[in-house]
Amino acid sequence: MKNLRRVNRVSPNKIGMKIIESEITISELKIMAEKMFGNLVKAVVDIDKGLMAVDAELHADEEAILIEHGSKQKDLWGINLYPQLTGEDFIEFDSMINLRPSQGNLTRSVENEEIRKKIKIVVNRLIKR
Numbered sequence: 724m725k726n727l728r729r730v731n732r733v734s735p736n737k738i739g740m741k742i743i744e745s746e747i748t749i750s751e752l753k754i755m756a757e758k759m760f761g762n763l764v765k766a767v768v769d770i771d772k773g774l775m776a777v778d779a780e781l782h783a784d785e786e787a788i789l790i791e792h793g794s795k796q797k798d799l800w801g802i803n804l805y806p807q808l809t810g811e812d813f814i815e816f817d818s819m820i821n822l823r824p825s826q827g828n829l830t831r832s833v834e835n836e837e838i839r840k841k842i843k844i845v846v847n848r849l850i851k852r
Contacts, residue, residue: 740779740788747777748851752806764804767820770841771798775849782818797826800833800842804850814846 739755741747755764755778767785768775772794776785782801789799801818816833833839 740776740785742774742776742788742792743849744774746849746851749806752777752804752850756804756806762805762807763815764806765801765818766804766846767799767801767818768842768845769794769798770800770838770845771795773845773848775845777804782820786820797823800838802833802842802846804846814843816842 739758752764756762759765759778759780764777765779765782765785766775766777767782767789769789774789776789779785779788786796786799786801790796799820800816801820803815803817805813805815816839817831819831821828821831821833828834833842
């Protein structure tokens with residue numbers, strides 16, 4: 724797992740959390756999924772910096788660590804990755820952190836198609852299939 728920044732925290736939920744800056748493989752995501760939820764990996768994508776945090780129990784933990792590392796909350800969007808699936812089923816745009824009335828996002832989903840496209844670009848660049 725080269726090219727990722729491991730983030731160690733006091734809470735056991737956060738010990739495995741990683742900031743992905745260049746590349747991660749589907750195999751690595753499958754291992755993360757099996758250890759945490761079985762079939763999914765929670766991720767938060769920074770659409771401005773083109774990176775993402777993965778492997779935490781809560782999107783909020785990933786959001787917090789990215790903010791600690793200089794990301795802006797307005798650029799962070801929570802998703803779920805399903806490494807066993809392909810196509811449109813691979814990414815689920817669902818997280819409590821996506822509730823943003825001030826940005827016009829009124830649900831847990833990412834409603835803005837332009838933002839969804841930016842998320843997909845980041846995810847497709849960072850995940851080696």
